Amino acid sequence: MKFFSDNAAAVHPRVWQALHDADHADAAYDGDAMSARLDDAFSTLFGTECTALWVATGTAANCLALAAMVPPHGGVVCHREAHIEVDEGGAPGFFTHGAKLLLADGEGAKLTPDAIRAVIDPIRNDVHQVQPHAISITQATEYGRAYAPREVAAIGSLAAERDLGLHMDGARFANAVAHLGCHPAEVTAQAGVSILSFGFVKNGGMNAEALVFFDPQLADVVRYRRKRAGHLQSKGRYLAAQVLAMVEGDLWLENGRAANAAAQEIAAACGSRLFHPVEANEVFVVLSPAEQAALHAQGFDFYDWPAPAGAPGAARLVTAWNSDPAHVGALARAIAAL
Amino acid sequence: MKFFSDNAAAVHPRVWQALHDADHADAAYDGDAMSARLDDAFSTLFGTECTALWVATGTAANCLALAAMVPPHGGVVCHREAHIEVDEGGAPGFFTHGAKLLLADGEGAKLTPDAIRAVIDPIRNDVHQVQPHAISITQATEYGRAYAPREVAAIGSLAAERDLGLHMDGARFANAVAHLGCHPAEVTAQAGVSILSFGFVKNGGMNAEALVFFDPQLADVVRYRRKRAGHLQSKGRYLAAQVLAMVEGDLWLENGRAANAAAQEIAAACGSRLFHPVEANEVFVVLSPAEQAALHAQGFDFYDWPAPAGAPGAARLVTAWNSDPAHVGALARAIAAL
Amino acid sequence: MKFFSDNAAAVHPRVWQALHDADHADAAYDGDAMSARLDDAFSTLFGTECTALWVATGTAANCLALAAMVPPHGGVVCHREAHIEVDEGGAPGFFTHGAKLLLADGEGAKLTPDAIRAVIDPIRNDVHQVQPHAISITQATEYGRAYAPREVAAIGSLAAERDLGLHMDGARFANAVAHLGCHPAEVTAQAGVSILSFGFVKNGGMNAEALVFFDPQLADVVRYRRKRAGHLQSKGRYLAAQVLAMVEGDLWLENGRAANAAAQEIAAACGSRLFHPVEANEVFVVLSPAEQAALHAQGFDFYDWPAPAGAPGAARLVTAWNSDPAHVGALARAIAAL
Amino acid sequence: MKFFSDNAAAVHPRVWQALHDADHADAAYDGDAMSARLDDAFSTLFGTECTALWVATGTAANCLALAAMVPPHGGVVCHREAHIEVDEGGAPGFFTHGAKLLLADGEGAKLTPDAIRAVIDPIRNDVHQVQPHAISITQATEYGRAYAPREVAAIGSLAAERDLGLHMDGARFANAVAHLGCHPAEVTAQAGVSILSFGFVKNGGMNAEALVFFDPQLADVVRYRRKRAGHLQSKGRYLAAQVLAMVEGDLWLENGRAANAAAQEIAAACGSRLFHPVEANEVFVVLSPAEQAALHAQGFDFYDWPAPAGAPGAARLVTAWNSDPAHVGALARAIAAL
Numbered sequence A, B, C, D: 001m002k003f004f005s006d007n008a009a010a011v012h013p014r015v016w017q018a019l020h021d022a023d024h025a026d027a028a029y030d031g032d033a034m035s036a037r038l039d040d041a042f043s044t045l046f047g048t049e050c051t052a053l054w055v056a057t058g059t060a061a062n063c064l065a066l067a068a069m070v071p072p073h074g075g076v077v078c079h080r081e082a083h084i085e086v087d088e089g090g091a092p093g094f095f096t097h098g099a100k101l102l103l104a105d106g107e108g109a110k111l112t113p114d115a116i117r118a119v120i121d122p123i124r125n126d127v128h129q130v131q132p133h134a135i136s137i138t139q140a141t142e143y144g145r146a147y148a149p150r151e152v153a154a155i156g157s158l159a160a161e162r163d164l165g166l167h168m169d170g171a172r173f174a175n176a177v178a179h180l181g182c183h184p185a186e187v188t189a190q191a192g193v194s195i196l197s198f199g200f201v202k203n204g205g206m207n208a209e210a211l212v213f214f215d216p217q218l219a220d221v222v223r224y225r226r227k228r229a230g231h232l233q234s235k236g237r238y239l240a241a242q243v244l245a246m247v248e249g250d251l252w253l254e255n256g257r258a259a260n261a262a263a264q265e266i267a268a269a270c271g272s273r274l275f276h277p278v279e280a281n282e283v284f285v286v287l288s289p290a291e292q293a294a295l296h297a298q299g300f301d302f303y304d305w306p307a308p309a310g311a312p313g314a315a316r317l318v319t320a321w322n323s324d325p326a327h328v329g330a331l332a333r334a335i336a337a338l
Helices: A014-023 A035-046 A058-069 A091-094 A112-121 A149-161 A173-178 A218-228 A235-248 A251-273 A288-298 A325-336 B012-023 B033-048 B058-069 B092-093 B112-119 B151-159 B173-180 B218-228 B237-248 B251-273 B288-296 B325-336 C013-023 C035-046 C058-069 C089-093 C115-121 C148-162 C173-178 C218-227 C237-246 C252-273 C289-297 C325-336 D013-021 D035-046 D058-069 D091-095 D112-119 D150-162 D175-182 D218-228 D235-247 D252-272 D291-296 D325-338
Strands: A051-055 A075-080 A100-104 A131-138 A165-168 A195-198 A209-213 A282-286 A301-305 A314-318 B049-057 B074-079 B100-104 B131-139 B165-170 B195-198 B209-213 B281-285 B303-305 B314-318 C053-054 C073-080 C098-106 C131-138 C165-170 C196-200 C207-211 C280-288 C302-304 C313-316 D052-055 D074-079 D102-103 D131-138 D165-170 D195-198 D209-213 D283-288 D303-304 D314-318
Touching: A014 A235, A014 A314, A035 A051, A035 A209, A035 A235, A051 A058, A051 A235, A058 A091, A058 A131, A058 A165, A058 A209, A058 A218, A091 B218, A100 A112, A100 B074, A112 A131, A112 A149, A131 A149, A149 C313, A165 A173, A173 A195, A173 A251, A173 C058, A209 A218, A209 A235, A218 B092, A235 A251, A235 D112, A251 A282, A251 A325, A251 B314, A288 A325, B012 B237, B033 B049, B033 B237, B049 B058, B049 B218, B049 B237, B058 B092, B058 B131, B058 B165, B058 B195, B058 B209, B074 B112, B100 B112, B112 B131, B112 B151, B131 B151, B165 B173, B165 D209, B173 B195, B173 B251, B209 B218, B218 D252, B237 B251, B251 B281, B251 B314, B251 B325, B251 D074, B288 B325, C013 C237, C013 D303, C035 C053, C035 C207, C035 C237, C053 C058, C053 C218, C053 C237, C058 C089, C058 C131, C058 C165, C058 C196, C058 C207, C058 C218, C073 C115, C073 D035, C098 C115, C115 C131, C115 C148, C115 D102, C131 C148, C148 C165, C165 C173, C165 C218, C173 C196, C173 C252, C207 C218, C207 C237, C218 D091, C252 C280, C252 C313, C252 C325, C289 C325, D035 D052, D035 D209, D035 D235, D052 D058, D052 D218, D052 D235, D058 D091, D058 D131, D058 D165, D058 D209, D058 D218, D074 D112, D102 D112, D112 D131, D112 D150, D131 D150, D150 D165, D165 D175, D175 D195, D175 D252, D209 D218, D209 D235, D235 D252, D252 D283, D252 D314, D252 D325, D291 D325
Parallel strands: A075 A100, A075 A131, A131 A165, A165 A195, B074 B100, B074 B131, B131 B165, B165 B195, C073 C098, C073 C131, C131 C165, C165 C196, D074 D102, D074 D131, D131 D165, D165 D195
Antiparallel strands: A051 A209, A195 A209, A282 A314, A301 A314, B049 B209, B195 B209, B281 B314, B303 B314, C053 C207, C196 C207, C280 C313, C302 C313, D052 D209, D195 D209, D283 D314, D303 D314
């Protein structure tokens, strides 16, 4: 009974079907018929003209986005617990040729305009200090917190005012939108986001994410850089197929809702053990080492996690689009019984 | 009837089967059971201890290999028509942080020790000139030419003598080995190759290649750099599955033979039109524009190609593991009838 | 009466003399007779075999040193107020091809083994997190604080234990050694420092610093990288001359003492206004805006500085090797009279 | 009697004077009064508004210029014997983050529009091939050849037509202009040059070159990159002083003429031994090994050089602003007597 990551889940049957439907010779790279449909599919979804490129990993998506907005001598404001800072093996430094991540604070790994200003306002406007060129936020955050439309818009306003690009790492974008119940454009195009890393791998895909450019001209340079980074696959239709399967029938949202519902069922059993509100598919819960051991002994797999101050221990429980209802129920009961 | 590239062909049924067999939760990244089998699978195949890492594209494989052997201030000797020089969008410059490709000549895009010496011997041993650190050869070459074991070994000896790494771009390694009829180790480990980019995508795979390190310690830094380049997929088992399906039952060789046989059938019909010997699955043939048009009119798709001196035009015909015998026969007859 | 920076001071007469003595044709780059004397001069000074290269700026010296010890995918531990982090325009990211600065805390911009461990111990040993490869400390620190020999040695022990390089940014090395009254080797070679950026520009030079390698083989790659960074000057003898003039007659130490003495005279007048002990040639002093204005009105030039908590304002006063005793005395009296 | 390089010559007395005149405290970096005069000085010289930055070496000047015009995924057309390709230790790859040098042919290391088109016209306009973004030419070339105004203008027209930047490596700009007898703007601003590396080190300076931007907005990013490359010296006034001394009184031209005259005197003695026309301060001359030995025995220092086809040997003789007339005469007579 696995709750350690949505990263490892199986592929959705409709994605499999799309992969098989793509199994015939077509033009190589992104010259095929399916890749050609991406712009329209995302423009329809977001209700505004946008350009979309497939890419195999979230790290590549995030870093190609940053490099499109930030010169090598520039900087990107992000949360100090952001995935790009903590868990991408220095990939932003590689793709941007050494640009700097400028680290901001914020509860639940969420940025606010004030937190961003606290980072950028003290920067002297001279060549001795790295100047900010973009902001990157994660939706939902590394603690499963969702930015409401007005929260993104406030950051978007600051970005516009300071002439900064705004990137959204949407590895769990589906979970955030499912939680918020808003239109996906409300937390992206309409809120000032320039580029979205729209994640599918954690949500039923195999190995395809989408980079969505609400400022389409930013995509031009990324086409070159995607190739230069070895990310232009020759059988790109198998990535396009996955992305289209997720987007064209709203499978992304359906899967996000399923994972969220499983997380809520577990959260309800956790009560005061929760140390972050559950707004996506991650449940952060205080569990002593003995309690963790007890759950492991019952067959539940999950990662332990740094505990909040004063707590005896903690764990992260992650649900997925295909979390088995029986397993979810069993985990909820087991926690309630601790 | 498509003969424009092996890049665009469908996925082999046994690869599909392996992908489906991998469709269950397992550890993320390369911590899964299938990825753990790669070292053994390639060690068995090559009859020597080696380390193997999956990666999604040949460009990434090639460039990670180069970066493992060449510092940013160094250089790599390759043919001036090598894929890394001509068709990878500058990816070697990205992965190596600006190392230089040092371009050598040679018939059929093949390097020889003499051609390599002609490039490296004039380099002054001072800090003003970029020093060579590695050699990269393509097997089969960009013109479908195979290096015989003694030819690779001669280059390997030079590499060892000059303390240079030796990389083999094996995008069509299967076709070369199938043509040569040798053991795969004879043109790699036994001939002084340090790292092989073992291609599967052109040969029945979907989106997985293998980096095979005959000097296993070179793999250590590549693990970090693969992540840093956004190439460590979270559901790596779907790449490992493809690679294992190709290697463990010698499907790679079977598919290579099939594509080669189709190429030979076409080559036999071309006679004196051939301007490169056919030693893999590519047929380079003199065809005037009118002749090309006539073939296109009959439904044959292929790329035109720069013609050799004095010829009225030329084309490249590429077969694949699944080239339809009926199409191949039809093309051979059509060319013979020109 | 200028107290804003030692950076802007004039050139010492003995340096001028050395420059003129170099004014004859000799071999270009670092092939001249003076450059050839550097290794010996520094080996003598430090009492141990070392290799030394001239370079025009402290930023280049620091960043070439880091790049010699840290691969692009690695990290360097430094203080969050270190010059390399705050004031070098992202140069470490450029020279290291995107390596990460891992920021530690510490009073007076000084690192301690505990502060370093607090940064590196939580780093998971996997490819998702940037691994530390070196530590960089500043002697004297950005707040004019000197590391005692035992303090450097403690960091050196930790570096050795964790297999990390140890770099010392010695932009004000002379002032630190003058303050400590120790042998220069006690805070470098004998304490585990691998590479020292030995600063002369702030201390009477025109435009030459020295990179001193206590691990001489680290110098080999730096020779290539110095050229590649455009820092191999063709008339290198004019840099070597400056460095030799500073080192061979202990002018570096004499000048450091002079600047320190001037700082102490001012410090003595500051009393409880000081918010850092004065251990070099910088005086950090609480001064309200009105007090600053009063001093400016009397002709004293200096930079204001972020005030410590609760203070109404602050300034940084910097002395130089040639601070005019009359100006120093006047400033001391003016502060005492506030 | 040294004729091996203008690189190693002494510093002109008026440059020394300017250096001493700068020997007083002033604002650091490029905030001083002399640095502030650069834009005006070069605008006056070229008769058009331009921006100028000092930098210590020609390599840094060239590479900062290229990086201002070419993205990391782009390319620069240059001659295959250009200094940036052959003798800068891979510095262009460092400063541009891996952009590619696209090598063209041409007699005397001179490019022509046809030679450039032969390189760029075959480049497919797709992401698989590195696209050209700039052209770099050397004035005078590596063989001491000068581009006439109409020759530069022809390249400038091509650059404008293809939307490419045009950089001029003017390490020996003074010698070229002295030879051509034209206004310096005729071969730069008026001919479509975007950025000029205006060399002074080979022409009487100590360690200062100027980057002159005829498109001033290109300078903005270079200010950041100069700092990031460790090339923003803190006592920049000593570089500005050199540059102003060379430019404001036309010392650059006077020195260029002197060096050229010496070269012409030697060239006149060489007759049919010359294998390049002498249009600057370099004389390329056929000399057998025995003849070279004879000259060396008479006390003449110079480099041997690759001989033209069929010749028994060759040498490069370089004069400088301060070549001793007695030495020059002696060399001319010695060659004539061979």
